[in-house]
Amino acid sequence: MKVLFVTTEMDDFVRVGGLAAVSAALPRALRPWSDVRIMLPGYRDVVEQFTHIEIVGQCAPLAEMPACSLGRASTRDGLPIYVLLCPQLYDRPGNPYGDEQGRDWPDNDVRFARFASAAAELALGTLDKNWAADLVHANDWQAALAPAYLAWKNARIPSILTIHNLAYQGLFPRESLRRIGAPESSFHIDGLEFYDKMSFLKGGLVYASHLTTVSATYAKEITTPELGCGLEGLLRRRSEASELTGILNGIDESWDPRACAQLAQQFAPGDWEGKQANADYVRKQFGLALSRGPIFGLVARLVHQKGIDLVLSAADEIIEAGGQIVVTGSGEPAIEQALVDAHRRRPDAIGVVIGFNDGQARRIFAGSDFTLMPSRFEPCGLSQMYAQRFGSLPIGHQTGGLAETIKDGETGFLFSQPSAESFLGGVRRAFDAFKAKDRLDSMRRSAMARSFSWDLSAACYNALYRKALSL
Numbered sequence: 001m002k003v004l005f006v007t008t009e010m011d012d013f014v015r016v017g018g019l020a021a022v023s024a025a026l027p028r029a030l031r032p033w034s035d036v037r038i039m040l041p042g043y044r045d046v047v048e049q050f051t052h053i054e055i056v057g058q059c060a061p062l063a064e065m066p067a068c069s070l071g072r073a074s075t076r077d078g079l080p081i082y083v084l085l086c087p088q089l090y091d092r093p094g095n096p097y098g099d100e101q102g103r104d105w106p107d108n109d110v111r112f113a114r115f116a117s118a119a120a121e122l123a124l125g126t127l128d129k130n131w132a133a134d135l136v137h138a139n140d141w142q143a144a145l146a147p148a149y150l151a152w153k154n155a156r157i158p159s160i161l162t163i164h165n166l167a168y169q170g171l172f173p174r175e176s177l178r179r180i181g182a183p184e185s186s187f188h189i190d191g192l193e194f195y196d197k198m199s200f201l202k203g204g205l206v207y208a209s210h211l212t213t214v215s216a217t218y219a220k221e222i223t224t225p226e227l228g229c230g231l232e233g234l235l236r237r238r239s240e241a242s243e244l245t246g247i248l249n250g251i252d253e254s255w256d257p258r259a260c261a262q263l264a265q266q267f268a269p270g271d272w273e274g275k276q277a278n279a280d281y282v283r284k285q286f287g288l289a290l291s292r293g294p295i296f297g298l299v300a301r302l303v304h305q306k307g308i309d310l311v312l313s314a315a316d317e318i319i320e321a322g323g324q325i326v327v328t329g330s331g332e333p334a335i336e337q338a339l340v341d342a343h344r345r346r347p348d349a350i351g352v353v354i355g356f357n358d359g360q361a362r363r364i365f366a367g368s369d370f371t372l373m374p375s376r377f378e379p380c381g382l383s384q385m386y387a388q389r390f391g392s393l394p395i396g397h398q399t400g401g402l403a404e405t406i407k408d409g410e411t412g413f414l415f416s417q418p419s420a421e422s423f424l425g426g427v428r429r430a431f432d433a434f435k436a437k438d439r440l441d442s443m444r445r446s447a448m449a450r451s452f453s454w455d456l457s458a459a460c461y462n463a464l465y466r467k468a469l470s471l
């Protein structure tokens with residue numbers, strides 16, 4: 001079975017959020033079953049990391065989308081990667097989606113439509129004479145038009161679209177339709193149109209043969225007006241036709257505190273002195289006061305979704321009760337600034353490093369007692385799984401994947417509403433557990449014993465692929 005996995009982030013080369021971790025781990029977990037190949041845009045960060053890229057094909061210009069070439073390379077462990085080379089679109093500073101100031105690139109419609117249409121061509125066998133795909137697996141709005149381009153070419157290749165976050169839809173003005181060579185006839189309510197704009201995500205929601213999202217709970221939630229982002233009607237129809245499946249993400253094996261080389265000290269369940277060494281390190285690194293109280297960690301993209309405002313409004317109570325807070329991540333400038341201000345107000349108790357560094361994140365999970373995840377919604381969430389493996393008990397809102405991966409009172413704490421009061425309820429329960437050392441010990445052991453292995457998820461995707469191919 002030949003699968004083209006189309007994504008715009010991958011931990012090996014470039015990451016903005018959780019999609020990058022999934023794109024690095026899931027294709028690897030699928031390798032025993034299929035010939036999975038990844039397709040990425042040729043961003044500067046991707047191209048620079050390969051010593052050799054073999055050019056395998058050329059893509060002709062289409063509407064306002066420039067010609068480009070397709071390169072083939074592979075990761076050190078032999079995973080084939082196709083890279084779409086078009087310096088004019090992808091060789092830029094900044095992150096995959098915007099400039100160094102965080103503003104979206106104005107030509108993102110062309111950048112990602114070019115990517116998606118090239119993916120469709122590659123799948124059809126017109127770009128690499130030695131390879132065509134049996135199935136296309138596209139991820140999020142950036143790749144969501146791949147199923148649409150397949151449909152517009154009347155191709156019969158089945159496609160799967162995974163929604164990692166419905167809140168990002170890739171909305172562009174109607175004129176984009178012409179720029180990306182989409183048929184005029186696709187601009188209607190059952191096609192790409194979304195309130196008079198063009199929605200890339202909707203292209204995938206409409207044209208993909210099957211939809212998945214990253215937890216069963218979120219798969220239900222997105223069929224409701226509360227979390228359906230205006231697309232609930234379409235999603236409900238696809239769900240009722242059994243064409244929307246929730247498959248929980250896993251995490252990779254490097255999340256093992258006994259072996260993780262990036263920690264201040266490795267530790268096993270029960271070795272709380274080892275865990276304490278990481279707490280000491282974090283306190284020192286973040287310039288916090290010496291303390292015997294709990295550390296609350298927060299590792300997240302700093303966006304509205306993640307409920308950082310709830311953490312800020314609870315900060316005084318956490319500190320008064322003897323806790324300290326450490327935060328790392330990057331995202332919206334206003335949220336970054338609010339965190340920096342909170343740190344300036346209480347540098348002894350609130351540590352903040354804006355930016356993202358994987359080692360730093362791991363040391364926070366290892367050094368903290370609790371991990372804060374008051375997300376307003378959370379399709380799956382990875383931080384709460386990383387946290388449990390590292391003995392940091394997550395305090396999460398009972399939504400999406402958090403509701404499925406945190407065992408309330410056993411491996412972490414769930415609270416019911418995305419409000420400051422409800423969140424504080426979870427925090428207070430955490431303080432109680434911290435004082436009851438036997439309880440803390442057994443909760444940490446239960447959390448660390450969980451595996452969150454990719455194997456189960458990969459088996460579900462494999463079954464879905466086979467069903468889509470009627471194998």
Ligand SMILES: Nc1ncnc2c1ncn2[C@@H]1O[C@H](COP(=O)(O)OP(=O)(O)O[C@H]2O[C@H](CO)[C@@H](O)[C@H](O)[C@H]2O)[C@@H](O)[C@H]1O
Nearest residue numbers: 016017018019164300301329330356378379380381382383
């Ligand atoms: N700039 C940055 N700042 C902070 N952390 C960064 C980061 N870049 C990468 N990360 C990493 O990404 C992790 C966060 O991933 P999540 O899955 O929790 O959320 P995200 O919203 O990015 O992903 C979306 O996609 C994933 C994957 O399907 C879903 O789990 C999730 O619910 C959905 O919102 C952090 O633990 C960290 O390791």
